[in-house]
Amino acid sequence: MRDVAAAGASTGPRVLPRNDPRQYDDLAGEWWRPDGAFAMLHWLAEARAALVPPATRAGAVLVDLGCGAGLLAPHLAGRDYRHVGVDLTRSALVQAAEHGVSVIQGDATAVPLPDGCADVVSAGELLEHVPDWPRAVAEACRLLRPGGVLVLDTLNDTALARLVAVRIAERLPTVPRGIHDPRLFVDARALVAECARHGVDLRLRGIRPQVGGVLAWLLRRARAAGTPGTVPAGRAPRIVPTRSTAVLYQGRGVRKG
Numbered sequence: 001m002r003d004v005a006a007a008g009a010s011t012g013p014r015v016l017p018r019n020d021p022r023q024y025d026d027l028a029g030e031w032w033r034p035d036g037a038f039a040m041l042h043w044l045a046e047a048r049a050a051l052v053p054p055a056t057r058a059g060a061v062l063v064d065l066g067c068g069a070g071l072l073a074p075h076l077a078g079r080d081y082r083h084v085g086v087d088l089t090r091s092a093l094v095q096a097a098e099h100g101v102s103v104i105q106g107d108a109t110a111v112p113l114p115d116g117c118a119d120v121v122s123a124g125e126l127l128e129h130v131p132d133w134p135r136a137v138a139e140a141c142r143l144l145r146p147g148g149v150l151v152l153d154t155l156n157d158t159a160l161a162r163l164v165a166v167r168i169a170e171r172l173p174t175v176p177r178g179i180h181d182p183r184l185f186v187d188a189r190a191l192v193a194e195c196a197r198h199g200v201d202l203r204l205r206g207i208r209p210q211v212g213g214v215l216a217w218l219l220r221r222a223r224a225a226g227t228p229g230t231v232p233a234g235r236a237p238r239i240v241p242t243r244s245t246a247v248l249y250q251g252r253g254v255r256k257g
């Protein structure tokens with residue numbers, strides 16, 4: 001298994017270890033490109049937003065841990081949440097702020113926000129990047145007020161996930177090479193147990209991109225590549241539920257009072 005990533009088209013490629021956060025700086029221009037290296041994050045953000053309940057009070061707060069460039073923001077538009085994003089990567093936070101997110105540069109394992117400040121905490125495609133993910137889960141649960149909702153998605157710690165999400169996906173244009181360190185993938189049972197320890201009853205379901213949608217998107221993308229500056233038209237692939245949580249899964253849970 002390769003343990004490095006080559007990235008950075010404009011300044012020449014530099015070689016970084018797997019999961020090195022500096023990869024997000026090198027890929028900063030990709031966040032909001034619908035056909036770019038982070039395209040699948042857009043599809044996942046839409047699916048995650050569907051788990052967010054309607055705001056139940058004026059001034060409701062959604063804390064988006066590992067918010068990246070704020071891809072969740074368009075899916076929260078008009079839903080009456082104040083969207084607060086926390087991330088390590090400044091270049092991503094600059095873009096999140098441009099999309100209306102109130103940004104905080106910080107670590108998801110030590111969030112500079114008070115206990116119980118959030119009606120919703122989102123941790124989308126974050127935990128599999130955090131070496132001490134139980135600490136990030138503890139922080140997510142700490143931030144939730146009683147009755148608040150945790151929504152997340154991540155990659156399972158299975159051989160199948162390592163095959164699909166690293167060996168196969170990193171050869172597709174939907175996942176940047178070296179972005180994941182498979183040693184950090186998150187065991188689903190351990191995640192449920194960790195949430196329970198912190199008062200959140202997390203329910204899981206497996207998810208995957210709809211195969212036909214991905215094939216159509218890859219075709220449109222290949223055609224558009226022949227005409228520089230063209231964005232592939234058509235609907236983005238949908239994320240659909242699947243019976244197995246063995247690769248990619250979503251979680252949703254309510255914090256006990």
Ligand SMILES: C[S@@+](CC[C@H](N)C(=O)[O-])C[C@H]1O[C@@H](n2cnc3c(N)ncnc32)[C@H](O)[C@@H]1O
Nearest residue numbers: 041066067068071087088089107108124125129
């Ligand atoms: C795969 S991206 C997901 C971004 C966003 N949640 C989305 O779905 O579009 C992972 C993000 O987590 C951030 N990240 C990684 N480790 C982190 C940590 N310990 N604390 C805060 N952010 C972190 C990275 O900078 C990156 O923006």
